[in-house]
Amino acid sequence: MAIIKPFNGLRPKEDLAAKVAARPYDVLSSEEAKAAAAGNPYSFYHVSKSEIDLPEGTDTHSQPVYDKAAENLRRFVDEGTLFLDPQAAYYIYKLVMNERAQTGLVCVSAISDYNNGIIKKHEFTRPDKELDRINHIKTTKAQTGNVFLAYNDVPEVNALIDQWQENNQPVYDFTAEDGIQHTIWVVNTPSAIESITSLFAEKVPATYIADGHHRAASASLVQAALSKEGKITSVENPANYFLTTIFPASQLAILDYNRVVKDLNGLSKEELLSRLDYDFTVEDVGHLPQQPAMLHEFSMYLEGRWYRLVAKEGTYTTDPIGILDVTILSNNILDKILGIKDQRTDKRIDFVGGIRGLGELVKRVDSGEMKVAFAMYPVTIQQLFDIADSGEVMPPKSTWFEPKLRDGLITHII
Structure with a gap:
């Protein structure tokens, strides 16, 4: 106790x-x-x-x-x-x-x-x-x-x-x-x-x-x-x-903790969208920012447009770590497509607390400093407790209180 x-x-x-x-x-x-x-x-x-x-x-x-x-x-x-x-x-x-x-x-x-x-x-x-x-x-x-x-x-x-x-x-x-x-x-x-x-x-x-x-x-x-x-x-x-x-x-x-990435790992915009289609349903939603509305839904900002990404079944597991959106993003986009293996040390990625809003993602990309941004649905407090109880650890920068x-x-x- x-x-x-x-x-x-x-x-x-x-x-x-x-x-x-x-x-x-x-x-x-x-x-x-x-x-x-x-x-x-x-x-x-x-x-x-x-x-x-x-x-x-x-x-x-x-x-x-x-x-x-x-x-x-x-x-x-x-x-x-x-x-x-x-x-x-x-x-x-x-x-x-x-x-x-x-x-x-x-x-x-x-x-x-x-x-x-x-x-x-x-x-x-x-x-x-x-x-x-x-x-x-x-x-x-x-x-x-x-x-x-x-x-x-x-x-x-x-x-x-x-x-x-x-x-x-x-x-x-x-x-x-x-x-x-x-x-x-x-x-x-x-x-x-x-x-x-x-x-x-x-x-x-x-x-x-x-x-x-x-x-x-x-x-x-x-x-x-x-x-x-x-x-x-x-x-x-x-x-x-x-x-x-x-x-x-x-x-x-808990607020969302979002990601911005400096480049597309040698891919064109069209190639990235094609690769994303394997593991996500991809929808172009236009110029207005769109906050993810549920678990396993992501918003991506690229070249002035927002895209809604929804993870397909089979891209994640149901264990306390595998079901997290930060894990889904890390495994299926950051690592698999963009070649970011370690988010703690890779200088191509940065993190933006949800308190700054989606406007900060737009700013970082439109300035040319970053190439693409990903917004996520926040981790729940129960997910945090479940992971801590299991003895596992979350991917870096998973929560913003x-x-x-x-x-x-x-x-x-x-």
Whole structure:
């Protein structure tokens, strides 16, 4: 069963929360972070993307970047921008996007649960990205990036969280520049803390990583390194836990994660359409963008026109991985026709989160940067759970969760 704990969160003064809050470090470039932080000395990008405070051209994975992050985090504390809660607490984090709300519990989860498979994964991680977060955690002595977890709904947990929101005032409530509302409550009474901890220990057999595989893996590797060095002498050491926010599955929405490809692997437009006809029914639907409306349906944008592709029977299997649209696309188009064997390393392919819309696909192709784009129907949360339960992993860039948690609102000091 899931082991979670309250913790002393490092968080901003109430009047600075909106200025501190920053999008996750891995969803924007250094240039975008620098522009977003311009004129805002409180922005958490000074910690999560600290290269913005160093000379242009600085290697973003070099030690000076991590040292600058630690320096800026200390400055935020010294100046009073951030403070450490005097007692351990849970935190309720509600996000509202386009009138749809999702509410999660901010806590620390046991790294032993991650290592033992109680916290389930659905993606491989890359050593270079792990090393980046390892260095950031070890240098700052903090977990600044939140791992987004999901669990099958427990009515008693949902009811307790709803009741706390109704009976208590939030410590933060603001709408960010992208229109997403962020509201946070502190749960600090002993009875509520004990109830939440017990409910997860009794009724939540597993949690699932929705977003943040590299952050979770890095926290585990840091804990292992510190333990080997003899720096962890108690099971209560904060490094034995990592920062998570856990959401009930019923409240979550997964967006599509689409692909753009630089060339047609030597094929003409006509040859590509002919090859596609073996495994898909192909329909020219004109110049207007068309979002896929069901599983196994794809939209392709090529030379100014959209095509509807529907996978024929026999092009996929019914196992948890084989039935995924990302698998169908990967096996029957990207690999079989376009010669892209490894989407993690092939420089001919790029990925576009569904939050950017189909217009971004058109832009990338019409600019000449890319030759063809593919839009997919989103993976369902149940598909994600089924794959994680089976011990399998999804193809890369299969899911895009939105809205995303903001960095800087709650940090875990280790």
